Every structure is written in structure tokens, then in C-alpha cells.
Amino acid sequence: MGENRLPVVDARDIVKVYQSGSEQLKVLDHVSIQVRRKDFIAILGPSGSGKSTLMHILGCLDLPTSGEYYLDGLDVLRLKENQLAEIRNKKLGFVFQKFNLLPRLTAIQNVVLPLLYRGIDEKEAMKLAEEKLSLLGLGERLNHKPNELSGGEQQRVAIARAIVGNPEVILADEPTGNLDSKSTKDVIGVFQELNKQGNTIVMITHDVEVARQANKIFYIRDGKIYDDGGLP
Ligand SMILES: Nc1ncnc2c1ncn2[C@@H]1O[C@H](COP(=O)(O)OP(=O)(O)O)[C@@H](O)[C@H]1O
Numbered sequence: 322m323g324e325n326r327l328p329v330v331d332a333r334d335i336v337k338v339y340q341s342g343s344e345q346l347k348v349l350d351h352v353s354i355q356v357r358r359k360d361f362i363a364i365l366g367p368s369g370s371g372k373s374t375l376m377h378i379l380g381c382l383d384l385p386t387s388g389e390y391y392l393d394g395l396d397v398l399r400l401k402e403n404q405l406a407e408i409r410n411k412k413l414g415f416v417f418q419k420f421n422l423l424p425r426l427t428a429i430q431n432v433v434l435p436l437l438y439r440g441i442d443e444k445e446a447m448k449l450a451e452e453k454l455s456l457l458g459l460g461e462r463l464n465h466k467p468n469e470l471s472g473g474e475q476q477r478v479a480i481a482r483a484i485v486g487n488p489e490v491i492l493a494d495e496p497t498g499n500l501d502s503k504s505t506k507d508v509i510g511v512f513q514e515l516n517k518q519g520n521t522i523v524m525i526t527h528d529v530e531v532a533r534q535a536n537k538i539f540y541i542r543d544g545k546i547y548d549d550g551g552l553p
């Protein structure tokens with residue numbers, strides 16, 4: 322087995338407990354998940370099942386109450402906040418339901434930002450951003466602001482921003498949740514194409530039809546995870 326088949330995401334026995342007043346809410350209950358390079362997996366579950374909580378942990382945006390998490394071989398729970406920020410910038414690409422584009426910036430300015438944070442020269446960064454936007458069919462929309470783009474176009478800008486730095490993993494939380502059925506197909510098609518080109522994708526969704534477009538489905542119910550064969 323080649324080295325690139327080692328799991329890039331390796332989360333083990335993840336527990337997340339939220340304290341709300343005097344109540345303890347166990348949102349993730351010993352979740353283990355491995356994602357290999359070049360996988361395109363979906364995590365499917367109903368609202369409130371713990372999907373976004375898991376995505377925040379896999380995305381190094383939040384820490385679990387207990388468990389272990391290795392991302393690209395790094396022991397995430399031992400890292401300091403500045404190291405986590407660097408991992409988020411260099412190893413992960415995020416796509417959210419509400420696109421999360423900066424409204425005052427143009428498409429290309431949004432896409433260039435993660436590269437500027439890395440200290441990449443602006444001219445080089447603009448070139449890379451334009452390449453990615455063109456790849457996603459937005460070559461004619463570089464200087465449009467988010468409110469001058471359709472939902473599907475805004476999400477493609479967000480995907481361009483997620484991939485511009487060549488992340489190890491793309492994490493998408495309900496990426497089609499705000500889109501009509503045509504834009505949903507477009508966005509899924511983009512993920513499938515990116516996966517064919519070698520990108521590793523973790524897509525969270527509550528929509529079974531969307532999940533089926535991935536290569537593998539994990540199910541999440543009440544904070545427990547089940548793989549393809551294992552839903553009770
Ligand atoms: N910061 C928080 N504090 C307390 N409870 C939370 C917090 N975030 C999420 N929850 C609760 O955890 C559960 C799972 O939420 P979430 O992970 O957002 O689910 P999903 O994304 O599957 O809809 C829900 O019951 C939610 O209300």
C-alpha cells in the first residue's frame with residue numbers, strides 16, 4: 322500500500338460535550354473516522370445529529386472533549402492555537418453552507434486572501450486565484466462582488482478559495498444547503514471533478530441524494546457514526 326493511502330484524517334474516539342447551564346449535552350459519542358487521500362466521502366445525518374460539531378473538530382476550529390486526532394500525521398490535540406491556524410490555512414480548505422465570502426471584496430480578492438495570509442507575493446497570488454476561478458467557470462466574474470453573483474456562483478468562488486492553496490483536505494459543511502437543484506448539481510459536479518484530479522473531500526450533508534454523489538457515505542445519528550454497512 323502506497324504512503325498516499327495512509328489516512329490523512331484519522332480521528333479516534335472523539336467525544337464532544339457541551340455544557341449548557343447545568344445540563345451536559347454529549348454531541349459526539351466516541352466518533353472514529355478515517356479518510357484516505359483521494360477519497361470523496363459524505364457524512365450524512367439529520368439536523369442536530371452533530372455534523373457541524375464534527376466538521377469543526379476535523380477542521381481544527383474546535384477541540385474535542387476527549388479523543389485523538391491526527392491530521393496528515395500531526396497530533397492536532399497537542400498543537401498551540403498559532404499552529405492550528407497555520408494548519409487551517411495550509412492543509413485545509415473550507416466550504417460552508419452560506420458561502421462566507423467577504424461582501425466588500427470581489428471574487429478574485431476573496432480567493433486571493435488565504436494566499437496573502439501565507440505571505441505569497443500578491444502578483445503570484447492573483448495569478449493562482451484567477452486560474453482557480455477560471456477552472457470553475459468564473460473567468461468572466463473575477464471582479465464581481467458576491468451580491469452580483471448567483472448562489473451557485475458564490476459557492477464556486479468559495480470552492481476556488483478553498484482549493485487555491487492546494488489543501489490536503491477540502492471540508493464542506495452543507496455546501497448545497499442554500500442552493501437550488503441546478504446549482505446543487507453544478508457544485509457536486511465540481512467536487513467530483515476536483516476529486517478526479519486527486520483532491521480529498523469530506524462533504525457534510527443532510528440530503529441523501531447529495532451524499533450519494535460521493536464515493537463513500539458515513540452516517541451520523543445522535544452523535545454516533547456508522548460506515549456504509551453499519552447503520553442500525
Ligand atoms: N456551542 C454549542 N453549545 C451548546 N450546544 C451546541 C453547541 N453547538 C451545537 N450544539 C448542539 O449540539 C447538537 C448538534 O449540533 P450540530 O453539530 O450543529 O448539528 P448538525 O450540524 O448536524 O445540525 C445540537 O443539539 C446543537 O443544539
Ligand SMILES: [Mg+2]
Nearest residue numbers: 372373374495
Ligand atoms: Mg450543521
